[in-house]
Amino acid sequence: MQDQTLRFGFHKIAQNGAARLGEIATPRGIVRTPAFMPVGTGATVKALYPEQVKAAGADIVLANTYHLMLRPGAERIARLGGLHTFMRWDGPILTDSGGFQVMSLGKLRQVSEEGVHFQSHVDGAGHMLSPERAVEIQCLLGADIHMQLDDCLELPAERRDIERAMELSVRWAERSQAAFKKQAMPGQALFAIVQGGTDEVLRRRSAEALVKMDFPGYAVGGLAVGESHDIMLSTLEGVTAMLPDDKPRYLMGVGTPLDLIESVARGVDMFDCVLPTRNGRHGLAFTWQGRLNLKNACHAESTTPLDPESTCPAARDYSRAYLHHLIKSGEYLGSMLLSWANTAFYQELMGAMRSSIAEGRFEAWAEETKAKLTQVQDA
């Protein structure tokens, strides 16, 4: 029984077109898919209590290896009992490998076969992140799902650079897997990351090489980084078709509610994105009737809540006028309420997708919902 409960696995329950309903089993609980993972960069989903994240319906959260290795440090978190204890989240945690943040936040980044050397954006100290060190850090954190280190390019990039980075990422996947097998705990899983930009040939080479290595899950990296929406979706559609049906697929760093629907329609099972919390801090709310910018003067005397039918107190109990006032005044509570409401909305959206797939009506639901969500209530 112990072996059974400690096994990582993915179980597909239903499918509508390419859209999949499933469950990821981890020793720390089930992740219902399609799943959206709130982002807890620095061991906290910004401006939310962990209880709120859980109550909103999130089964799993993401944390950032890059941020945590710099502050407070992976060894320190391990001494404190691991990331789950540290941040009071007892459900599954996925940690990214740090590759993307090294590219976007690190300074003086130098990529070699060995790994990537960079300077911390916190204190300027030099750090080396290799595939092996990335796995070691994620083991120290105690992540349930680890991501391999990949070489994330700054865009735009030449095809030959994309190819070089993709091939390096494949070699790093192999090293990550070897390191993971030595160190990881039973039931933990390491996902590989398919790279290759928007080039189908490169994506296929990446996917085939990684699938051959038999990872328990596959991520699609290097999308939604500046290419057009159409290109993003067509590339995604091509890549998911290259991935095994019986493994979860994770689209990294995406996205808007519409992106999530379009991506689920193309066979994606997992997402993470800072949008619900970052936009919330900036006064933007996602609702079933479309987006709202609470900074707009039209909300200044509105006694209506964001969504009177929401189960989230932030969306249901506070007037738009009050939210407008809080955001305009730079009050903490404005960021707290809108981050909370958006996090809850994203979970409601995933729940609605799961229900519609279960009931065999995902396509109709998606058409109807996309039309609602593209409304702008206060343009």
Add this chain to the structure above:
Amino acid sequence: MQDQTLRFGFHKIAQNGAARLGEIATPRGIVRTPAFMPVGTGATVKALYPEQVKAAGADIVLANTYHLMLRPGAERIARLGGLHTFMRWDGPILTDSGGFQVMSLGKLRQVSEEGVHFQSHVDGAGHMLSPERAVEIQCLLGADIHMQLDDCLELPAERRDIERAMELSVRWAERSQAAFKKQAMPGQALFAIVQGGTDEVLRRRSAEALVKMDFPGYAVGGLAVGESHDIMLSTLEGVTAMLPDDKPRYLMGVGTPLDLIESVARGVDMFDCVLPTRNGRHGLAFTWQGRLNLKNACHAESTTPLDPESTCPAARDYSRAYLHHLIKSGEYLGSMLLSWANTAFYQELMGAMRSSIAEGRFEAWAEETKAKLTQVQDA
């Protein structure tokens, strides 16, 4: 019956030395005294949900006339149903008159017999605050306890300036009372503010004039503004003795846990202060074992919570190591948790004072508690 429930009143239950246990009755509920009022400057106690403020044990909160008249505006709040509805606080609210904030935040301040003219710190617009306008604003907000407009001096000041400001404040008290009688709702109360610096003669003239006008409560203004602690306490002791026994006494803008104990010992019933929330945002925690600076490196690997016996989740459920990390990283959750823990501690402190007075052992309790609270755990 209606008249009964709409009446404002103070009822003294017990007394130990000068320390008083009592209840203020308002149409929106009872305020147990000695009471600490969390400060909701801009219609929100910073970084707390209203439910947390209530659950911490606060019977009443304070809001700032100055801030709310500038943003979102008193007329707007009135159109939105009043301040209680706007900020989702259904208990009593005390509003200050704006005098102190005009002095400390307003620009180009000009005091005349009529009132005070100043420029908004938000947008530079010119505003006039007269005793009548201050009452009007507080009526628009729907405050349960109003404060008269007073002339708050910048310190240090000459005796003749303190005298002039005190006399002007007495005349403004009279005008405030006349305006209040015309506009206020049944059960609302207007408190007068005793001024006069640290000069006993001036304080007595102020108190005698105001007591003659028969206000339902009296505040002590112009203390804890830079004078020494001993002078503050001796002045306070003198002033409370000049005030009627059957009216609540409110020491404005005070203070540390020790200040609260010393002031209750001198007959004060009500307090407000930004310390618990402001210090919380800066990483300082108040506990029964003394103060903690969570920024200190000594907390970096401490798995101990702030106070394992607290009823406040923020103090009980999160490790000091995590709080240290959050504060060092500038995360919202750090400010949220420490503001919450401090707000709860202040209410616990007031509750303990009330119990000790009820049990006739305030003096012994105070000695014992002051010794504990002056400990510094992490110096």
